[in-house]
Amino acid sequence: MAENFGEIYEGTGIRRFGVLLVSLYFSAHDAEKTEKSLDELKSLVDTALSDDVDKIDFYYMTQCRPAPEAATYIGAGKVEEAAELSKNNDIGLVVFDCELSPSQIRNLEKEIAPENSDLRVIDRTMLILDIFARHAVTGEGKLQVEIAQLRYTAPRLTGKGQQLSRQGGASASGSVGARGPGETKLETDRRHVKRRIAALEEQLNTLENTRETMRKQREKSNIPVIAIVGYTNAGKSTLLNRLTDAGILAADKLFATLDPTVRKLELPSGLQVLLTDTVGFINDLPHGLVKAFKSTLDEARYADMLLIIIDASDENAVMKKEVTEKTLSELGAGGKPTIYVFNKCDRLAVKPENVFCGENKAVYISAVTGEGTEELLKLIEDELSSFRKKVKFLFPFSDQKQLNVLYGKASVLSSEYTDEGTVVEAMADGKTCGMLKKYIIES
Ligand SMILES: Nc1nc2c(ncn2[C@@H]2O[C@H](COP(=O)(O)OP(=O)(O)OP(=O)(O)O)[C@@H](O)[C@H]2O)c(=O)[nH]1
Numbered sequence: 001m002a003e004n005f006g007e008i009y010e011g012t013g014i015r016r017f018g019v020l021l022v023s024l025y026f027s028a029h030d031a032e033k034t035e036k037s038l039d040e041l042k043s044l045v046d047t048a049l050s051d052d053v054d055k056i057d058f059y060y061m062t063q064c065r066p067a068p069e070a071a072t073y074i075g076a077g078k079v080e081e082a083a084e085l086s087k088n089n090d091i092g093l094v095v096f097d098c099e100l101s102p103s104q105i106r107n108l109e110k111e112i113a114p115e116n117s118d119l120r121v122i123d124r125t126m127l128i129l130d131i132f133a134r135h136a137v138t139g140e141g142k143l144q145v146e147i148a149q150l151r152y153t154a155p156r157l158t159g160k161g162q163q164l165s166r167q168g169g170a171s172a173s174g175s176v177g178a179r180g181p182g183e184t185k186l187e188t189d190r191r192h193v194k195r196r197i198a199a200l201e202e203q204l205n206t207l208e209n210t211r212e213t214m215r216k217q218r219e220k221s222n223i224p225v226i227a228i229v230g231y232t233n234a235g236k237s238t239l240l241n242r243l244t245d246a247g248i249l250a251a252d253k254l255f256a257t258l259d260p261t262v263r264k265l266e267l268p269s270g271l272q273v274l275l276t277d278t279v280g281f282i283n284d285l286p287h288g289l290v291k292a293f294k295s296t297l298d299e300a301r302y303a304d305m306l307l308i309i310i311d312a313s314d315e316n317a318v319m320k321k322e323v324t325e326k327t328l329s330e331l332g333a334g335g336k337p338t339i340y341v342f343n344k345c346d347r348l349a350v351k352p353e354n355v356f357c358g359e360n361k362a363v364y365i366s367a368v369t370g371e372g373t374e375e376l377l378k379l380i381e382d383e384l385s386s387f388r389k390k391v392k393f394l395f396p397f398s399d400q401k402q403l404n405v406l407y408g409k410a411s412v413l414s415s416e417y418t419d420e421g422t423v424v425e426a427m428a429d430g431k432t433c434g435m436l437k438k439y440i441i442e443s
């Protein structure tokens with residue numbers, strides 16, 4: 001696909017591509033919000049096309065009207081304007097900053113695309129799915145994306161133009177999108193898509209069970225699990241790499257990480273924890289995606305503690321923090337012990353005084369330079385000890401069974417045989433301490 005993607009600037013060999021971004025808003029108050037959202041849409045397009053074209057020429061179109069037009073989302077005048085703009089500027093892709101129905105996409109493509117052109121109309125969700133398809137690495141990630149693409153993108157493919165995606169969803173879009181839209185073909189395709197979804201879901205189920213088993217094992221081992229969460233591009237993977245040499249890809253791309261990585265980390269006191277990287281969040285995360293990525297997102301749900309990473313150098317930091325908090329509570333992962341980690345402080349001339357994170361602890365760090373990471377580790381330790389504390393137990397030799405209970409429920413730091421029995425130092429939570437109260441000799 002890459003060879004014939006976009007126009008080549010005459011005599012330069014540089015591949016350029018024209019993209020029109022379209023947004024509709026419903027009240028004049030939303031003008032600024034719309035602009036920010038278009039900025040993000042532009043970053044998404046940049047991420048999606050960065051490997052395929054050298055230069056993207058962006059064009060913008062916004063409209064304020066009380067409600068969308070049923071057939072074409074934007075009004076007829078704007079559709080005409082978009083057609084004119086596309087014709088005069090070699091636009092190859094029109095992206096709507098919303099979700100469009102399959103028939104809206106069909107109508108828009110018919111009216112906007114100049115004759116015989118490969119111009120495609122897509123919406124924000126298709127774009128995000130495309131990025132997901134490019135970035136998924138593990139079998140589970142790929143299955144999740146392909147199912148989501150089959151459900152969402154497949155009905156919206158009009159059978160013309162190039163595929164945006166090359167892998168992951170390739171079989172989904174490849175078999176469906178590459179064909180012409182003859183009625184009978186579509187019928188067959190629909191059945192094919194249904195069968196394919198069922199087969200993929202079965203495979204995914206098996207993988208989800210494996211993940212579940214692994215999680216249960218981790219729970220049994222009683223090592224606290226800490227999930228690094230936050231908006232896409234906040235620096236989650238960079239932080240995990242900085243703290244654990246995880247060697248995972250961190251890039252200035254949106255949704256660079258789709259597959260959670262878990263790594264062991266030893267805190268200054270010697271206590272071991274598991275740190276897990278997660279999929280980044282985004283404003284208006286398509287609903288289907290949340291469902292498709294449920295098993296991956298569950299990493300945050302089952303964690304003992306959250307590190308919410310915020311790019312402090314981002315002018316939209318407050319909005320992104322709110323989106324993260326909202327997404328976490330929708331996932332049922334809210335209300336956990338949380339530390340707010342304001343990242344990229346190497347880019348800040350002054351650290352803002354007023355940190356808006358309620359009761360929670362906060363720290364400024366730079367995952368790139370390492371500044372502040374020691375303080376972060378200390379905060380993690382403090383926070384963990386507020387729900388787990390260091391306790392010394394003495395188990396008489398007659399009660400060794402209870403010692404096994406402790407091993408199952410706490411992180412043992414040291415153990416020693418004495419004349420009276422086994423003396424064990426462990427990080428244990430309140431419940432375990434209550435259960436084994438009579439063995440506590442120091443807390
Ligand atoms: N200047 C600066 N850049 C950083 C810092 N931390 C991360 N970055 C950059 O920010 C970009 C995104 O970092 P990632 O670690 O991939 O972000 P992420 O949160 O894992 O993003 P997704 O996986 O896409 O959700 C990369 O280009 C990093 O080099 C930092 O402390 N300072």
Ligand SMILES: [Mg+2]
Binds near residue numbers: 250
């Ligand atoms: Mg990442």
